Amino acid sequence: MPRYQQVLALDPHKTRRVPSHHGLKGELAGYRVLGITWNGIACRLVYRIYDTPAPKRLLVLGFAEHDPAYERAIARKP
Numbered sequence: 001m002p003r004y005q006q007v008l009a010l011d012p013h014k015t016r017r018v019p020s021h022h023g024l025k026g027e028l029a030g031y032r033v034l035g036i037t038w039n040g041i042a043c044r045l046v047y048r049i050y051d052t053p054a055p056k057r058l059l060v061l062g063f064a065e066h067d068p069a070y071e072r073a074i075a076r077k078p
Helices: 003-010 066-076
Strands: 032-038 041-050 057-065
Touching: 041 066, 057 066
Parallel strands: none
Antiparallel strands: 032 041, 041 057
C-alpha cells in the first residue's frame, strides 16, 4: 500500500511527516490537501473528512497537478 494511503487510513486528520498536508481556505475551507508525487509529478489530492454518520469516510474531490487539482475540487464541491 502506498504511504499516503496508509497515512489516510490511520488518521486523515493527522498525517504525520507527510509534506504539503494542510487544511484549505477560501472556497475550499473545510477541505484538506495532501501532496503526492505520482510518476515523478507533484500532484495534490484534495479531500474532505466526514466523521459522521459512522463510519468515517473521505470524499476525494480532486487529484491532479497543483492548480488543476484545486480547480477540479471547486467544480465538484457538493
